[in-house]
Amino acid sequence: MAGLLAMLGAGLVGVVAGQVIAAVAEGFVIRADQLEPTGIETDLFHRLGFPFGGLGAPAILYLVVGLALLAMPTLLGHVLTAGQERLVSVAILAVPPVALVLATGSLLAVRNQIHQFTSQGLSPPPFARLGYAVFLLGAMGGAAVAIGGALATARARKKG
Numbered sequence: 001m002a003g004l005l006a007m008l009g010a011g012l013v014g015v016v017a018g019q020v021i022a023a024v025a026e027g028f029v030i031r032a033d034q035l036e037p038t039g040i041e042t043d044l045f046h047r048l049g050f051p052f053g054g055l056g057a058p059a060i061l062y063l064v065v066g067l068a069l070l071a072m073p074t075l076l077g078h079v080l081t082a083g084q085e086r087l088v089s090v091a092i093l094a095v096p097p098v099a100l101v102l103a104t105g106s107l108l109a110v111r112n113q114i115h116q117f118t119s120q121g122l123s124p125p126p127f128a129r130l131g132y133a134v135f136l137l138g139a140m141g142g143a144a145v146a147i148g149g150a151l152a153t154a155r156a157r158k159k160g
Contacts, residue, residue, distance in 0.1 A: 002078030010091040012066030023051035049108030057138030095150035106139035
């Protein structure tokens with residue numbers, strides 16, 4: 001059972017890491033005319049933020065759930081095989097950088113959305129600003145939880 005939890009947790013972390021890598025790659029390969037055919041001027045940050053608009057808090061939630069599954073064998077006092085231990089260690093080490101990239105990408109996604117308004121000489125309406133704040137609260141708060149959880153899990157695994 002402990003091995004299954006470890007594999008599920010590593011799988012979730014791997015899926016989110018894959019999404020993050022794909023989002024960064026998409027941001028680099030998309031051309032300005034593909035993203036904004038209306039003629040709005042874009043830059044690299046604008047293009048990098050575009051694919052992260054669909055990730056944010058849900059992806060970070062998967063990351064936190066994956067981390068919780070990775071921590072379960074240690075918390076329950078179960079012993080993993082050497083291969084499972086390596087897999088769990090790598091997955092736990094991957095959580096902080098993935099969470100940081102997701103948080104940064106979420107900031108760029110909001111910048112992307114705000115740029116849609118400001119490039120046309122408009123200010124985002126209040127409901128949009130509130131939506132951006134809620135999106136960032138989920139993304140940044142979730143990233144902080146994921147990073148703190150990864151550090152705590154790594155410390156608990158060293159002690160145990």
